[in-house]
Amino acid sequence: xxxxxxxxxxxxxxxxxxxxxxxRKRVFVDLMRWNLxxxxxxxxxxxxxxxxxxxxxxxxxxxxxxxxxRLLRTDRPHLMSEIFPYLCEAGVPxxxxxxxxxxxxLSPRLRAAERLRARNTLVRGMVEFGLMSGLSAYTAVCExxxxxxxxxxxxxxxxxxxxxxxxxxxxxxFRITITPDTLSKMVASWQCSEPVLRLVEREPAIxx
Amino acid sequence: MxxxxxxxxxIDASRKVRCAKExxxxxxxxxxxxxxxxxxxxxHVDLTPLNPSLNHVDDGSLVxxxxxPEAWVEAxxxxxxxANDPVLLASERTNAGFIWEDVGQxxxxxxxxxxxxxxxRHAGLAAGYTVPANVPGExxxxxxxxxxxxxxxxxxxxxxAQVVGAFAFQAARTLVLKAKERDANAxxxxxxxxxxxxxxxxARGKTDWEIGKILGISEETVKRHLADARERYDVSxxxxxxxxxxxxxxxxxxxxxx
Numbered sequence: 272x273x274x275x276x277x278x279x280x281x282x283x284x285x286x287x288x289x290x291x292x293x294x295r296k297r298v299f300v301d302l303m304r305w306n307l308x309x310x311x312x313x314x315x316x317x318x319x320x321x322x323x324x325x326x327x328x329x330x331x332x333x334x335x336x337x338x339x340x341r342l343l344r345t346d347r348p349h350l351m352s353e354i355f356p357y358l359c360e361a362g363v364p365x366x367x368x369x370x371x372x373x374x375x376x377l378s379p380r381l382r383a384a385e386r387l388r389a390r391n392t393l394v395r396g397m398v399e400f401g402l403m404s405g406l407s408a409y410t411a412v413c414e415x416x417x418x419x420x421x422x423x424x425x426x427x428x429x430x431x432x433x434x435x436x437x438x439x440x441x442x443x444x445f446r447i448t449i450t451p452d453t454l455s456k457m458v459a460s461w462q463c464s465e466p467v468l469r470l471v472e473r474e475p476a477i478x479x
Numbered sequence: 480m481x482x483x484x485x486x487x488x489x490i491d492a493s494r495k496v497r498c499a500k501e502x503x504x505x506x507x508x509x510x511x512x513x514x515x516x517x518x519x520x521x522x523h524v525d526l527t528p529l530n531p532s533l534n535h536v537d538d539g540s541l542v543x544x545x546x547x548p549e550a551w552v553e554a555x556x557x558x559x560x561x562a563n564d565p566v567l568l569a570s571e572r573t574n575a576g577f578i579w580e581d582v583g584q585x586x587x588x589x590x591x592x593x594x595x596x597x598x599x600r601h602a603g604l605a606a607g608y609t610v611p612a613n614v615p616g617e618x619x620x621x622x623x624x625x626x627x628x629x630x631x632x633x634x635x636x637x638x639x640a641q642v643v644g645a646f647a648f649q650a651a652r653t654l655v656l657k658a659k660e661r662d663a664n665a666x667x668x669x670x671x672x673x674x675x676x677x678x679x680x681x682a683r684g685k686t687d688w689e690i691g692k693i694l695g696i697s698e699e700t701v702k703r704h705l706a707d708a709r710e711r712y713d714v715s716x717x718x719x720x721x722x723x724x725x726x727x728x729x730x731x732x733x734x735x736x737x
Contacts, residue, residue, distance in 0.1 A: 360483050383731035384675065387615055415641050416574030416611075422649040423614040429490065433483055433638045441575055441641060458656060460616045460728075 273396030499536035519545035539658030551602035610644030616728030
């Protein structure tokens with residue numbers, strides 16, 4: 272199951288959020304050597320604020336993070352508009368119906384088969400979230416090394432500009448169009464047969 | 480027109496191709512636009528089925544589409560250079576595009592590799608740029624662009640080649656997958672978790688007795704799991720089971736090298 276975590280229910284998921292930031296540090300700082308700020312244990316940036324939403328796959332055994340991604344509104348400052356605007360030739364896409372996917376993170380503890388299962392579950396959650404929220408597209412800044420894998424899912428991906436070399440890595444900006452048949456069009460090796468998104472329990476608002 | 484518009488035009492057209500021949504024409508065109516003379520879109524497997532009609536793509540066997548000089552393709556297949564081409568070996572060690580001169584950054588270059596490189600140049604392919612297309616659960620692949628002797632590598636167009644290469648391979652992969660889906664006889668192989676664990680330890684060089692100790696089961700049970708796995712893949716040797724499991728992405732090389 273994938274949990275949608277945002278400012279309203281963050282406090283109920285302390286452990287999951289904490290282990291997510293710790294694994295983000297291991298993956299993006301230690302393994303991929305991205306130049307990101309961290310406190311030695313966890314990776315956070317200025318976009319981990321009240322406007323961020325997270326889709327998180329949790330290990331049912333210990334409650335720890337297995338896979339996650341962060342969604343940023345594109346009608347507010349986000350990664351692509353603030354740090355990588357030059358990757359978009361015709362301007363950074365910005366709309367309430369478009370979210371930016373950032374920090375796509377699979378736990379380094381997962382073995383190959385589990386890893387693919389976690390990836391597929393998270394991606395399905397992402398498409399379900401898009402459909403539920405009436406989104407038309409996702410955008411993402413992607414290392415070119417991942418492009419083949421992203422394309423292999425079989426969805427509609429288009430470049431927003433030509434890739435450029437940044438800090439030794441060739442990266443580019445892309446848009447993934449989301450339509451009601453996106454899920455059914457995904458190739459078999461990316462499919463996850465069960466719906467995965469869970470509407471997380473929310474404390475009802477107390478009337479003042 | 481901007482390069483991005485050219486790329487987008489290629490992508491749109493590549494999504495509409497109905498057969499490998501159409502894709503071949505598209506790639507030939509975009510290659511010229513990028514100032515490359517040659518391309519080869521291939522899965523890194525035995526290329527014997529390759530033939531000019533491109534039936535091997537349309538029947539779902541493998542991705543192999545190229546306009547390399549004919550004599551070189553023949554020699555390449557006959558000598559099974561695919562297994563020892565330093566460019567392809569390098570492309571299995573990285574996922575981002577690289578120029579052929581840089582293969583030494585990814586693999587130790589042997590005398591044999593140097594001979595292949597020399598033969599490649601001899602065949603008229605002076606320099607090249609390779610976009611890896613390695614995807615879990617599938618044979619490794621790549622989209623290779625090259626220039627003929629006397630032409631310089633179009634360095635300014637490499638970012639465009641990177642994107643075009645990835646989308647071109649995806650278009651070819653889609654043709655192969657669609658053909659496979661049509662093929663109702665595709666065997667379905669599912670391994671159990673226990674079988675996978677045994678295969679993983681075989682890959683790490685453990686004996687049946689050692690695997691039994693690690694997993695806390697008897698040596699006999701290990702033998703049975705491996706025999707069942709061989710039967711599922713219809714192969715006779717344990718190493719073949721390992722290769723098949725790696726090929727299908729059930730286990731990764733990184734698991735083995737733990």
